Amino acid sequence: MKTIKFQLEPLSCPSCIKKIEGKLGKMSGVEEVKVMFNSSKVKATFDQDKVTSDELKSTIDKLGYPVI
Structure with a gap:
């Protein structure tokens, strides 16, 4: 398992959290996703054999x- 953080453009609403966490959470190989609204960061733990960080970023x- 690997953990990565992505810095996003500033998030404008708390509903963004559910949208991002929901979509990434359904991807094969993604173990955990946490969106930090105040810092506009996404932290994801995933299996590198099933999904790449580039695929997460693209999503x-x-x-x-x-x-x-």
């Missing part, structure tokens, strides 16, 4: 939350 970007 966050596609949801409309640019990763810095």
Whole structure:
């Protein structure tokens, strides 16, 4: 398992948390996802054999939350 943090553009609403955590949490190989609203960071623990950090980043970007 690997843990990675992504810095996002500032989040505008708390509902963003559920959207990001829900989508990433359903991805194969993702063990845990935590979105920190105040710091606009996403922390994810995942199995590198099932999903890559680039795939996680791409999914966050596609949801409309640019990763810095």
